[in-house]
Amino acid sequence: MMSPRRRLLAPLLYLILSMLCVHAAELPRVGLVMKSLANPFFVAMADGAKVHAKSHAGKYTLVLTGIENETDKAGQIRLVEKMISDKVSAIVIAPADSRDLVPVVRKALAAGILVVNIDNKFDDRVLAEQGINIPFVGPSNRQGAREVGAFLARQLKPGDKVAIIEGISSTTNAQARTAGFREAMASAGADVVAVRSGLWETAPAQKQAADLLKAHPDLKALLCGNDSMALGAVAAVRASQRQVAVVGYDNIPAAAPLLASGQLLATADQYAAQQAAFGIDLVLKAIQEKTEQALLPAMVQTPVKLVVK
Amino acid sequence: MRAATYLRALLALMCCALLQAAPSGEPVTVMVESYPPFVNEGGTAPAGPYVQAFTQLAAAQGVAARMQLVPIRRALLMAEKSPGHCVLALNYAAETTEVLLYLGRVAPMYVWAYAKRGWSGRLTRVGDLKRYRVGAINMAELRLLLEQEGVAYEPLQISGKGAQMLAAGRFDVLLSDIGPALETANSVAPLERRLVVLRADRWLACHPKTSPLVVAKLRLALREGLFAESTEPIWSRHGLSDYYQQVRREWPGATKP
Incomplete structure (x- = not known):
């Protein structure tokens, strides 16, 4: 016969065990926080994540979300806060800003959520200041841009004038791509006469390109930090009826006809469809192996390839 | 829910204890350029307060550092290519953050x-x-x-x-x-x-594939840059006590808990 004490303990123990079992049986929920879902690059990334989730059915649940435009930092912060309140297991994030998203991501870490960074690297200085480790899974933007620039350089002569239209200047990937373009132009002896921000988007880049073409009648090339901005630059060149080479970055579908017609000389493929998947693979491995955030690898480099006609 | 919270807290405690106690077993090569009076040429190996403070702080976390005097451009190339290689007192450059891991501030500039x-x-x-x-x-x-x-x-x-x-x-x-x-x-x-x-700040930056355990230990070692209380005798020996005190007072990097 069971003692009264045991009679009291048994259901309690059962309750605790069943709670733990239910907890164990729950699939980890991985939140993917993207940048602009109006940008085909991130649409490809989202599609890749959906394919990954389908092929890993029964292993995790994907919670996919993104912002309206590239500069909507506040919107992205709200998305991360929602993920925290929804108690996801992990967040894979392509931050709209390298610095301003760090505080909210720190909140996620404090809530026990694993965080992995893709696409645009968080600023190491802010991470060090906050004393946190957030792995970056992604390609070397600098290397990719250097290859695109080197391809363009074959068409240039020493002393030729070129200009760079970069993304949001405070972002790490914008700076890395600009550095790669600069290195390639320095090797060719070309003169970078201006660096302007096209905010990663077509319309602002078109305006910047038009201004640059007007200010520099002998400009030979425009190096754009992504293809969305390259579309704007191509439109401006077409309107000016001049022969100015344009290169881009990302290899979005809309770039294909421009590459085919020679209006866009080269771009770089960072395998957008696989980038989020690489990040998700890292968090799934960490969850499975119970790796602490502090002991995750600081960086996992993914491939990048030059794309020409 | 409470059980999971306790379990997480226990794991975090175990992790901290592991980081504090265990030697990493993997020495790192740390390259630094001559920068008097903080880094001086001392025969074959570098000397000076940066070097001595860093070696002491890393050793306290169980990381053995092999210090080498190398011109900055060569040091950067080596650190980008070789796992386990780091550069001490480097200026931050966003364009290198995909090939180097900036671990912690070491000093103001x-x-x-x-x-x-x-x-x-x-x-x-x-x-x-x-x-x-x-x-x-x-x-x-x-x-x-x-x-x-x-x-x-x-x-x-x-x-x-x-x-x-x-x-x-x-x-x-x-x-x-x-x-x-x-x-x-x-x-x-x-x-x-x-x-x-x-x-601005001077940094310790390492090859991105440096062991995560070593990275975590070095991050801990540099919580106060090269100006932790334990390094005071080093600065004093080099006649830089006033500078040490000033940095402790004014530099945000040295006031972290």
Whole structure:
């Protein structure tokens, strides 16, 4: 016969065990926080994540979300806060800003959520200041841009004038791509006469390109930090009826006809469809192996390839 | 839910204990450029307070550091290519953050606008530099600032030559952090500091595939840069007690808990 004490303990123990079992049986929920879902690059990334989730059915649940435009930092912060309140297991994030998203991501870490960074690297200085480790899974933007620039350089002569239209200047990937373009132009002896921000988007880049073409009648090339901005630059060149080479970055579908017609000389493929998947693979491995955030690898480099006609 | 919270807290505690106690077993090679009086040439190996403070702080976390004196450009190339290699006292450059891991601040640095003594120009903010011929050390954070402010400048190929070039009239204003070199140059042409142009930090940066355990330990080691209380005797031995105290008071990197 069971003692009264045991009679009291048994259901309690059962309750605790069943709670733990239910907890164990729950699939980890991985939140993917993207940048602009109006940008085909991130649409490809989202599609890749959906394919990954389908092929890993029964292993995790994907919670996919993104912002309206590239500069909507506040919107992205709200998305991360929602993920925290929804108690996801992990967040894979392509931050709209390298610095301003760090505080909210720190909140996620404090809530026990694993965080992995893709696409645009968080600023190491802010991470060090906050004393946190957030792995970056992604390609070397600098290397990719250097290859695109080197391809363009074959068409240039020493002393030729070129200009760079970069993304949001405070972002790490914008700076890395600009550095790669600069290195390639320095090797060719070309003169970078201006660096302007096209905010990663077509319309602002078109305006910047038009201004640059007007200010520099002998400009030979425009190096754009992504293809969305390259579309704007191509439109401006077409309107000016001049022969100015344009290169881009990302290899979005809309770039294909421009590459085919020679209006866009080269771009770089960072395998957008696989980038989020690489990040998700890292968090799934960490969850499975119970790796602490502090002991995750600081960086996992993914491939990048030059794309020409 | 409570059980899971306790389990997480227990795991975190175990992790901290592991980080504090266990030697990593993987020595790192740390390269540093000569930068008197903080890094001096000491025969085959570097010496000076940066070197000694770093070695001591790393050892306290169980990381053995092999210190090497290497010119900065070569050090950067080696650290980008070789796992387990780091560069000490590096200036931050966003474009290298995909090939190097910036682990922690080690020390402050200030970039000043210098002019020849008695120069009649007026500098109250960075934008004022637009009116003058400017020479500047090659540093990414400074470059970014000057570009944002629309200041045209001549980048120095060799930082140490800046003072001589200023004295020779190649430009009106020199933007530089270099104290010792300027002191030497002062004997030729007296210079004076006119404006703090940039407050920045020097960093420890390592190859991105450095072991996560070593990375975590080095991050812990550098919580207060090279100015932890335990390093005070080192700074004192080098006659830099006042500098040490000033940095402890003023530099945010040294005031972290």
